[in-house]
Amino acid sequence: MSYTYKYAKPAVTADCVVFALDEEDLKVLLIQRGQEPFKGQWALPGGFAEVGESLEDTARRELEEETGLKNVFLEQLYTFSKPERDPREHVITVAYYALVNLADHEVHASTDASNAAWFGIDDIPALAFDHDAILTTAHERLRGKISYQPIGFELLPEKFPLRILQSVYEKILDRDLDKRNFRKKILSMGILQELDEIETDVGHRAARLYRFNKQEYDRKVEQGFNFKM
Amino acid sequence: MSYTYKYAKPAVTADCVVFALDEEDLKVLLIQRGQEPFKGQWALPGGFAEVGESLEDTARRELEEETGLKNVFLEQLYTFSKPERDPREHVITVAYYALVNLADHEVHASTDASNAAWFGIDDIPALAFDHDAILTTAHERLRGKISYQPIGFELLPEKFPLRILQSVYEKILDRDLDKRNFRKKILSMGILQELDEIETDVGHRAARLYRFNKQEYDRKVEQGFNFKM
DNA sequence: GCAAAAGTGTTTGCTCTACACCCATGT
DNA sequence: ACATGGGTGTAGAGCAAACACTTTTGC
Numbered sequence: 186m187s188y189t190y191k192y193a194k195p196a197v198t199a200d201c202v203v204f205a206l207d208e209e210d211l212k213v214l215l216i217q218r219g220q221e222p223f224k225g226q227w228a229l230p231g232g233f234a235e236v237g238e239s240l241e242d243t244a245r246r247e248l249e250e251e252t253g254l255k256n257v258f259l260e261q262l263y264t265f266s267k268p269e270r271d272p273r274e275h276v277i278t279v280a281y282y283a284l285v286n287l288a289d290h291e292v293h294a295s296t297d298a299s300n301a302a303w304f305g306i307d308d309i310p311a312l313a314f315d316h317d318a319i320l321t322t323a324h325e326r327l328r329g330k331i332s333y334q335p336i337g338f339e340l341l342p343e344k345f346p347l348r349i350l351q352s353v354y355e356k357i358l359d360r361d362l363d364k365r366n367f368r369k370k371i372l373s374m375g376i377l378q379e380l381d382e383i384e385t386d387v388g389h390r391a392a393r394l395y396r397f398n399k400q401e402y403d404r405k406v407e408q409g410f411n412f413k414m
Numbered sequence: 415m416s417y418t419y420k421y422a423k424p425a426v427t428a429d430c431v432v433f434a435l436d437e438e439d440l441k442v443l444l445i446q447r448g449q450e451p452f453k454g455q456w457a458l459p460g461g462f463a464e465v466g467e468s469l470e471d472t473a474r475r476e477l478e479e480e481t482g483l484k485n486v487f488l489e490q491l492y493t494f495s496k497p498e499r500d501p502r503e504h505v506i507t508v509a510y511y512a513l514v515n516l517a518d519h520e521v522h523a524s525t526d527a528s529n530a531a532w533f534g535i536d537d538i539p540a541l542a543f544d545h546d547a548i549l550t551t552a553h554e555r556l557r558g559k560i561s562y563q564p565i566g567f568e569l570l571p572e573k574f575p576l577r578i579l580q581s582v583y584e585k586i587l588d589r590d591l592d593k594r595n596f597r598k599k600i601l602s603m604g605i606l607q608e609l610d611e612i613e614t615d616v617g618h619r620a621a622r623l624y625r626f627n628k629q630e631y632d633r634k635v636e637q638g639f640n641f642k643m
Numbered sequence: 644g645c646a647a648a649a650g651t652g653t654t655t656g657c658t659c660t661a662c663a664c665c666c667a668t669g670t
Numbered sequence: 671a672c673a674t675g676g677g678t679g680t681a682g683a684g685c686a687a688a689c690a691c692t693t694t695t696g697c
Contacts, residue, residue: 189418193465195426197506236422236504240495264493264508266469275465277426279493279506348648365651366687389647390695577675594678595660618674619668 195275199244200231202323203283210305217300223313244281252301253293257283258339270315282323284339338397346392376402424504428473429460431552432512439534446529452542473510481530486512487568499544511552513568567626575621605631
């Protein structure tokens, strides 16, 4: 089977930069390529767009095929189109970034990719194609966006103590924040629901749990509210 | 001549949302389509990507071919990929936005497009494809970005009085700004070079001219400076 | 009782906003 | 002389940053 067109066409792929947090640091999900080019090297999960499929769907499909991840928070990042970025032919890639919380999302290396693993953001191996540039762009976007969009919650389980939320900001912004100021600011926005639950299994006083109140956030946005941390 | 591939490929285009300002309002450059589909309707300038060409180059090439505009400020906006956005086949478009100053850039309707013209942002005709959504996205991006990146200058000639710069912000943000506060804030950043020149041909006291000092801006950015209006 | 983290207010400086008048120039 | 916009300062409010101790709980 083959497809013939009147004009030459570049190929199109979607690639995903998947971020997660553990106790240590910000992590990125990579796969080890099972095929040439760059066979055996680490790369971002992703693959070719099918006709009739939006690129966000391509990204989600490839992410699930290669790593088992699904139902993740996903936003378009940037489109990379330099002709020399793929040695085989001109391949345009539309990059997405995803935020997941490690607890809810077990990763299975699956079909296409011979292996999938999390890497600390400061400990990334050599990557295939221009994936290092894509990763850098994604990291910058995340850093820029977390302060004015409520996306940090996507890296956490549904219920979380404020200390953990603070650590999300500290790890992404890469600087320490003042505990009192952080709590004042985030609570004063009125978009966190205070739960009647506390942490369990901690070796010290248990903290109260909170939940991001998306309904309330959306209502406030309607009225001109702007998230700002 | 034809091209055959092992897999089906979507087509790829680049489209441009070109903004400019006149005394009245924010304007957008549209072309009237010379071919089906949507023949005779207004649309964003743009066209098909060639293999071996980056999409930014595609955007610049098509913009010049269709409107005569070149050497414009151009940034990638977003990639639109819903399969139904083009009635012929699956066409992915990578949208760019451009900022030009009307004085320096004469527009000639040229080859491909039967006609090109500026439209006030509040007076846009029905557009081909999903170009209304692209335009809306571009307008939002411009509004969001002008406050934290020094891109407003791209809409002005090299030398300008502060009143005109203020009107750029007022027209894009769509609200009045206080003259004293505006001047204080923009001058305090130290990225405008005060020239020994004043306006000519005005029917009142002539204002001093300024120039955006990109060297100084870049130097400050290196040192952690953030533009903010 | 000790270790670990939860939880809590106040002061200070800075930034943003609101606001009005005199001056220079051209017609 | 009149119309038009150029150019300038200050006071008050709100926001951001710095800073330390007491309480709770688990071991």
